[in-house]
Amino acid sequence: xxxxxxxxxxxxxxxxxxxxxxxxxxxxxxxxxxxxxxxxxxxxxxxxxxxxxxxxxxxxxxxxxxxxxxxxxxxxxxxxxxxxxxxxxxxxxxxxxxxxxxxxxxxxxxxxxxxxxxxxxxxxxxxxxxxxxxxxxxxxxxxxxxxxxxxxxxxxxxxxxxxxxxxxxxxxxxxxxxxxxxxxxxxxxxxxxxxxxxxxxxxxxxxxxxxxxxxxxxxxxxxxxxxxxxxxxxxxxxxxxxxxxxxxxxxxxxxxxxxxxxxxxxxxxxxxxxxxxxxxxxxxxxxxxxxxxxxxxxxxxxxxxxxxxxxxxxxxxxxxxxxxxxxxxxxxxxxxxxxxxxxxxxxxxxxxxxxxxxxxxxxxxxxxxxxxxxxxxxxxxxxxxxxxxxxxxxxxxxxxxxxxxxxxxxxxxxxxxxxxxxxxxxxxxxxxxxxxxxxxxxxxxxxxxxxxxxxxxxxxxxxxxxxxxxxxxxxxxxxxxxxxxxxxxxxxxxxxxxxxxxxxxxxxxxxxxxxxxxxxxxxxxxxxxxxxxxxxxxxxxxxxxxxxxxxxxxxxxxxxxxxxxxxxxxxxxxxxxxxxxxxxxxxxxxxxxxxxxxxxxxxxxxxxxxxxxxxxxxxxxxxxxxxxxxxxxxxxxxxxxxxxxxxxxxxxxxxxxxxxxxxxxxxxxxxxxx
Numbered sequence: 218x219x220x221x222x223x224x225x226x227x228x229x230x231x232x233x234x235x236x237x238x239x240x241x242x243x244x245x246x247x248x249x250x251x252x253x254x255x256x257x258x259x260x261x262x263x264x265x266x267x268x269x270x271x272x273x274x275x276x277x278x279x280x281x282x283x284x285x286x287x288x289x290x291x292x293x294x295x296x297x298x299x300x301x302x303x304x305x306x307x308x309x310x311x312x313x314x315x316x317x318x319x320x321x322x323x324x325x326x327x328x329x330x331x332x333x334x335x336x337x338x339x340x341x342x343x344x345x346x347x348x349x350x351x352x353x354x355x356x357x358x359x360x361x362x363x364x365x366x367x368x369x370x371x372x373x374x375x376x377x378x379x380x381x382x383x384x385x386x387x388x389x390x391x392x393x394x395x396x397x398x399x400x401x402x403x404x405x406x407x408x409x410x411x412x413x414x415x416x417x418x419x420x421x422x423x424x425x426x427x428x429x430x431x432x433x434x435x436x437x438x439x440x441x442x443x444x445x446x447x448x449x450x451x452x453x454x455x456x457x458x459x460x461x462x463x464x465x466x467x468x469x470x471x472x473x474x475x476x477x478x479x480x481x482x483x484x485x486x487x488x489x490x491x492x493x494x495x496x497x498x499x500x501x502x503x504x505x506x507x508x509x510x511x512x513x514x515x516x517x518x519x520x521x522x523x524x525x526x527x528x529x530x531x532x533x534x535x536x537x538x539x540x541x542x543x544x545x546x547x548x549x550x551x552x553x554x555x556x557x558x559x560x561x562x563x564x565x566x567x568x569x570x571x572x573x574x575x576x577x578x579x580x581x582x583x584x585x586x587x588x589x590x591x592x593x594x595x596x597x598x599x600x601x602x603x604x605x606x607x608x609x610x611x612x613x614x615x616x617x618x619x620x621x622x623x624x625x626x627x628x629x630x631x632x633x634x635x636x637x638x639x640x641x642x643x644x645x646x647x648x649x650x651x652x653x654x655x656x657x658x659x660x661x662x663x664x665x666x667x668x669x670x671x672x673x674x675x676x677x678x679x680x681x682x683x684x685x686x687x688x689x690x691x692x693x694x695x696x697x698x699x700x701x702x703x704x705x706x707x708x709x710x711x712x713x714x715x716x717x718x719x720x721x722x723x724x725x726x727x728x729x730x731x732x733x734x735x736x737x738x739x740x741x742x743x744x745x746x747x748x749x750x751x752x753x754x755x756x757x758x759x760x761x762x763x764x765x766x767x768x769x770x771x772x773x774x775x776x777x778x779x780x781x782x783x784x785x786x787x788x789x790x791x792x793x794x795x796x797x798x799x800x801x802x803x804x805x806x807x808x809x810x811x812x813x814x815x816x817x818x819x820x821x822x823x824x825x826x827x828x829x830x831x832x833x834x835x836x837x838x839x840x841x842x843x844x845x846x847x848x849x850x851x852x853x854x855x856x857x858x859x860x861x862x863x864x865x866x867x868x869x870x871x872x873x874x875x876x877x878x879x880x881x882x883x884x885x886x887x888x889x890x891x
Contacts, residue, residue, distance in 0.1 A: 237265030242344030306360030403459015410452030457493025478581030515555025522548025624722030659778025
């Protein structure tokens with residue numbers, strides 16, 4: 218282990234996936250003449266991500282041993298004393314994120330070999346996911362806001378390409394445009410926050426910003442009574458709301474399931490959607506100075522955690538159930554940030570990355586085994602046909618609902634305890650939301666599990682054509698609908714992801730939350746927000762924490778959710794239909810996703826179009842074209858026509874004008890000399 222980190226080796230981490238992406242994207246597609254085959258494209262991109270993962274793991278090892286790195290590698294320009302640079306800040310937060318991103322990306326790359334083998338866009342897909350990995354690494358490794366914003370927009374751009382991968386599908390085109398536009402709303406707030414920081418600190422570098430942050434505490438936004446630091450924190454969080462899909466900017470994420478399943482695991486588990494959580498944690502010195510911002514963060518996180526979980530209950534698409542689960546868990550992370558338990562939020566980010574990637578890839582394996590049927594109502598009994606997919610999916614589900622000793626338990630339970638210890642005004646509602654969310658999560662997660670893997674087989678009774686995630690009909694290759702286990706390139710990533718989904722929380726909770734892992738990296742004002750200190754006083758080790766959980770309220774709620782889902786979907790399957798009939802208005806509300814899409818499309822979008830039309834008619838046609846452009850030449854023409862009338866060529870006309878002029882001058886002098 219080295220005491221210092223090498224800049225060339227750190228550069229190789231993001232550049233290796235970029236090189237693989239460029240080679241596959243140029244020479245593996247029609248753009249470069251298809252000079253490389255599928256084998257070369259998958260090998261180069263997987264090799265690039267594998268190199269990045271190995272170097273990231275070595276970097277994490279060195280960081281644990283005490284090494285750090287904070288240097289500028291390239292200065293782009295200086296504008297009025299503001300330096301725009303490319304540089305790396307490698308500390309425990311960055312190193313952990315590097316390992317998580319590259320490991321999940323590596324699993325997705327391997328998985329893609331089996332999942333996308335029949336797709337015409339095979340090489341293009343590998344190029345996209347490697348490019349996505351590069352952008353995410355640039356984001357988490359940055360030591361300044363400019364580079365952070367570059368990676369931020371990079372993952373947004375590549376997600377647009379991935380969600381709309383099947384660009385011949387209208388639904389995919391609509392979904393990627395929706396994701397792009399909603400994220401632009403968040404990014405507008407984000408860039409305002411960055412601009413305010415640059416204007417008042419004169420720097421974009423993290424170290425310099427945090428050194429000057431206390432000077433912002435007593436400043437007001439000019440022309441208002443608002444604290445400047447509160448405005449900055451809220452603007453930054455608006456960016457996080459877009460990327461990390463917080464209410465009401467969450468609407469893009471469920472529709473992004475139109476993309477192939479591997480990108481659901483990559484984008485919605487460990488990378489893009491966690492960028493906002495990472496950014497807020499990195500900017501903790503700013504957020505700690507504003508209780509107003511922290512209350513807003515906690516409130517919106519609580520709304521997302523609970524109400525997005527409700528939507529997961531009524532979903533029938535296997536990927537959409539997991540997508541709403543992602544929304545809910547992102548809400549949990551955001552609640553932790555609002556409670557000033559940043560390390561707990563990041564801890565849940567890490568554990569969630571593994572078990573949610575496992576669930577998405579497990580869902581993809583089920584879709585493959587079910588010949589591309591995604592409707593869980595027409596599955597059932599899959600367990601005996603897909604044993605590896607079944608057991609790994611079950612482990613992921615147990616981690617998701619917070620089963621004691623599983624990784625999700627340690628992070629999720631810590632969030633609930635942190636909110637309980639918080640003294641912010643929003644903590645009351647947030648505590649109710651995260652507790653109720655435990656029951657809701659357990660219910661919809663095991664509803665999915667039971668309908669897919671247990672009960673009566675229904676895969677040969679689907680009255681509708683199977684939805685095809687690959688954009689082509691797979692049925693020609695099969696004589697019946699019998700499920701089949703996926704190939705090893707699909708099941709191997711499931712097994713490798715299942716291991717950390719079970720174990721990593723147990724081994725990392727103490728150093729990450731109560732040790733020195735995030736020391737001098739995440740800043741918490743312990744006097745104003747003593748949440749982490751109070752959690753540390755009650756922590757007696759991971760074993761005692763898990764054993765105590767068996768007598769706790771969250772465990773009882775999770776067990777009740779599992780039991781109720783088993784009764785409703787295994788024992789008494791007629792009950793859900795009866796409940797739907799009795800509570801139909803609530804069902805309609807949930808089915809229409811609280812009518813937020815309707816509001817966006819019919820109120821905001823139509824209002825914007827109406828405003829745009831009025832601006833076009835009044836502003837462009839009437840004022841600019843009518844008054845300024847056309848009015849100016851018409852005025853000149855009329856004046857010219859009148860002047861031409863005076864130039865008659867007759868001497869008596871000119872003499873008359875001269876006499877009138879002399880008369881006028883004489884009258885003027887006589888009048889004013891009285």
